[in-house]
Amino acid sequence: MSKPVIHRSGDRARQRLGWIDTAQSFPFAGNFDLTEHAHGILMVNNEDIVDAGHGFDTHRHQDVEIVTWVVSGSLVHQDSQGNSGIVHPGLAQRMSAGRGILHSERNDRRRADGTAIAAPVHVVQMWIPPDEPGIDPGYQELPIDAELDAGALVVVASGLPHHRNDAAIGLHNRYAGLHAARLQPGQAVTIPDAPFGHLFVARGSVDIEGSGRLEHGDALRLTDSGGQRVTAVTAAEILIWEMHASFDRP
Numbered sequence: 294m295s296k297p298v299i300h301r302s303g304d305r306a307r308q309r310l311g312w313i314d315t316a317q318s319f320p321f322a323g324n325f326d327l328t329e330h331a332h333g334i335l336m337v338n339n340e341d342i343v344d345a346g347h348g349f350d351t352h353r354h355q356d357v358e359i360v361t362w363v364v365s366g367s368l369v370h371q372d373s374q375g376n377s378g379i380v381h382p383g384l385a386q387r388m389s390a391g392r393g394i395l396h397s398e399r400n401d402r403r404r405a406d407g408t409a410i411a412a413p414v415h416v417v418q419m420w421i422p423p424d425e426p427g428i429d430p431g432y433q434e435l436p437i438d439a440e441l442d443a444g445a446l447v448v449v450a451s452g453l454p455h456h457r458n459d460a461a462i463g464l465h466n467r468y469a470g471l472h473a474a475r476l477q478p479g480q481a482v483t484i485p486d487a488p489f490g491h492l493f494v495a496r497g498s499v500d501i502e503g504s505g506r507l508e509h510g511d512a513l514r515l516t517d518s519g520g521q522r523v524t525a526v527t528a529a530e531i532l533i534w535e536m537h538a539s540f541d542r543p
Contacts, residue, residue: 336357
C-alpha cells in the first residue's frame with residue numbers, strides 16, 4: 294500500500310483568460326502528453342468558472358470519455374450528433390467523443406424562460422480514455438439529485454462490471470467509475486478500494502482518515518488503497534474516481 298498523496302489547490306496550474314478562470318489538477322494546456330501525467334487513467338480534472346454569456350464555442354474531440362459535473366449554475370451543451378441539454382447541479386452527464394464529435398458548452402445569457410443569467414457557472418470536467426478507439430460518438434445524462442441529497446456515495450458514471458446495476462450513466466471503459474457525494478457537516482462516506490483512486494473536493498472541506506483536512510480544490514491521489522472515511526467539516530461535495538488500471542500498469 295502506498296501512502297496517499299495530497300495535491301493542494303494552490304499547486305494546480307491556474308489561468309484567468311478573460312471569461313474563464315481555470316485550475317488544472319493535471320497539465321492540460323499546450324503540448325503536454327495527457328497520458329504521461331495521468332493518475333491511473335484519469336487524464337484531466339479541470340475546474341472552471343465561466344462567466345455568464347461565455348463558454349467554449351464549437352470544437353472537436355476524439356477517442357475520449359468526457360464527464361462534466363456542474364457544482365453551481367448551468368451549462369448549455371450542443372453537439373454534432375444532435376444532442377442538446379442544460380447541465381446543472383445533480384445531473385450526471387457523459388459525452389463519448391469516439392471517432393470524432395463537435396460540441397459546444399456555454400453559460401448562456403438567458404434561461405429557457407427568458408430571464409437573464411448573471412452568475413458564473415462552476416464546473417469540473419474530467420477525461421478518461423475509452424476501451425477502444427473509433428467507437429460511435431454518444432451522449433448520456435440522468436438526474437441524480439435525490440440520491441445525492443441522501444448523503445451517500447453515489448455512482449455517477451461507470452464501466453466497471455460490479456457497477457452494472459447501480460451506475461447512473463455508463464462509461465466506455467471497463468476499468469473506471471466515478472462516485473460523488475454531497476455531504477452536510479458530520480456526514481461521512483468511505484473511499485472505495487482500488488488500485489488507483491482520485492478524490493477531488495469540488496466544494497467545502499472534508500477530513501480524510503489518515504490524511505487530514507482537505508479544502509475546496511484539493512485532491513487526494515491513492516495507489517493500492519481505499520477504505521478511508523471521508524467526513525464533511527463544512528457542507529461539501531466530493532468526486533472520487535475508482536480505477537482498476539493505469540496507462541503504465543494493466
